[in-house]
Amino acid sequence: MNFIHLTAFDLGLAALLVVLLGGLIALSGLGLTRSLFVSSLRMTLQLLLIGVVLETLFRLNNPWLVALMGLVMLAIAGWEVVARQKRRLRGGWGYGIGLLAMALPAFTLTVLTLVALIGVQPWYTPQYAIPLLGMILGNTMTGIGLGFNRLTMGAASSRREIEAQLLLGYDMRQASRKLRQDSLHTAMVPTINMLTVAGLVSLPGMMTGQILAGTAPIEAVKYQILIMFLITSATGFGTMLAIELGTRRLFDERQRLRLDRLMEGK
Amino acid sequence: MSLIQPSVVLDVHALSGAYFAPISLQLAAGEVVCLFGVSGSGKSQFLRAVVDLELHQGAxxxxxxxQQQMAAPSWRRKVAYLPAESGWWATRVGEHFATPPSADELASLGLDEAILTREVDGISSGERQRLGLLRLLVQRPQVILLDEPSANLDPESTLKMEQVVCAYVRETQAAAVWVSHDPLQRARIADRSMDMPLRESEVLV
Structure with missing residues (x-):
């Protein structure tokens, strides 16, 4: 292994860069310094904490603890999706749909990959399961959050266009076609852009990490390609599910647009 | 409902919603009824309930x-509602028509056939309002509910629109509700006029 360990001094020097940046911004009176420091501190604490948690998980190698960790990650991701909604569905539907739309593809694809593709023994080995699930959840969270927000916001802002079609006797599927299309595109565009520039403009984080840790580049690339396909399909399937369930909630059985089921805008 | 005469097209029975007082109303074949009332009395909400776009009680x-025995889309094709501001979802005018209107139909409202290929953003609100009526009439509804349809029209176009609606209603033995604040217009087109009932909260004030 040609892996070089980082010392606290190394990290401190890197942190000093952010402190310098914060000082410069404060001097020029442009604001933002406080939230820059707070979120930097948060990032450090969160990552140190997860480092300790992962060490413990890897050591115990207990499937139930791995499952618990997965559920905690899912709950937080679900909350992030809801927090990004400007007009969320009332009565827990927003959280519920976001959660289901992430959980179903993320867990299914993670388990499928562990069992059938990577074939690690036992399949729940946390060293594979947790990072895999984390990468899939992190990316689907962004996509579903964007797409679902577009769906609910768009329903409210294009009410006249949607109702004009309902009034001419179109059903909710036809009347919401453009809205659903826009939502899917909004959700998928970041992922498609990621695929387009992968390896050209950006070297994906996981691949970089593996290479830094001493893995042969071509092996790291293979893992990255696998992850990219997983992220893309999980985001796509999850968004389609969220759009489908969200649309059914936005309309009722009499094909009315039910904006009363959305909370007031923030 | 043995009391219904065969000529009754639409029978509104104690219809009420969150924003309007209960209304009962019968429309006979070939009849145009004008509806008026202060703003905020719920005229639009009432018409939206008749086409089942709004939650309501009554029948x-x-x-x-x-209404509830019919699928909502087919109900709305038969009982058609033209809101005060119609919605346009596609780029060009013609894409909004289930079947393209004939040159004669367009001309009857003072419109040219070329307007079908124009972009919606480029036409006036008055043109939009006439096209909104036309796109609804090509579906041959049995009842038309018009929410101040001539609000943006010049006097000449207003008269044309009145003639088109009245002719359609008489020829097809349909029925129409026309929301109008203009007493002269009501005198020209209405077989009957109806004042929007006040809501209980307003009666008390």
Missing amino acids: VFLHGVE
């Missing part, structure tokens, strides 16, 4: 068939 019958 509405079209030729004896209750």
Whole structure:
């Protein structure tokens, strides 16, 4: 292994860069310094904490603890999706749909990959399961959050266009076609852009990490390609599910647009 | 409902919603009824409830068939509502028509056939309002509910629109509700006029 360990001094020097940046911004009176420091501190604490948690998980190698960790990650991701909604569905539907739309593809694809593709023994080995699930959840969270927000916001802002079609006797599927299309595109565009520039403009984080840790580049690339396909399909399937369930909630059985089921805008 | 006469097209029975007082109303074949009332009395909400776009209590019958017994899309094709501001979802005018209107139909409202290929953003609100009526009439509804349809029109176009609606209603033995604040217009087109009932909260004030 040609892996070089980082010392606290190394990290401190890197942190000093952010402190310098914060000082410069404060001097020029442009604001933002406080939230820059707070979120930097948060990032450090969160990552140190997860480092300790992962060490413990890897050591115990207990499937139930791995499952618990997965559920905690899912709950937080679900909350992030809801927090990004400007007009969320009332009565827990927003959280519920976001959660289901992430959980179903993320867990299914993670388990499928562990069992059938990577074939690690036992399949729940946390060293594979947790990072895999984390990468899939992190990316689907962004996509579903964007797409679902577009769906609910768009329903409210294009009410006249949607109702004009309902009034001419179109059903909710036809009347919401453009809205659903826009939502899917909004959700998928970041992922498609990621695929387009992968390896050209950006070297994906996981691949970089593996290479830094001493893995042969071509092996790291293979893992990255696998992850990219997983992220893309999980985001796509999850968004389609969220759009489908969200649309059914936005309309009722009499094909009315039910904006009363959305909370007031923030 | 043995009391219904055969000529009754639309029977609104104690219809009420969150924003309007209960209304009962019968429309006979070939009849145009003008509806008026202060703003905020819920005229639009009432018409939206008749086409089942709004939650409501009470019942509405079209030729004896209750609204809830019919699928919502087919109900709305038969009982058509033109809101005060119509919605346009596609780029060009023509894409909004289930079947393209004939040159004669366009001309009857003072419109040229070329307007179908124009972009919606480029036409005036008055043109939009006339096209909104036309796109609804090509579906041959049995009841038309018009929410101040001539609000943006010049006097000449207003008269044309009145003639088109009245002719359609008489020829097809349909029925129409026309929301109008203009007493002269009501005198020209209405077989009957109806004041929007006040809501209880307003009566008390």
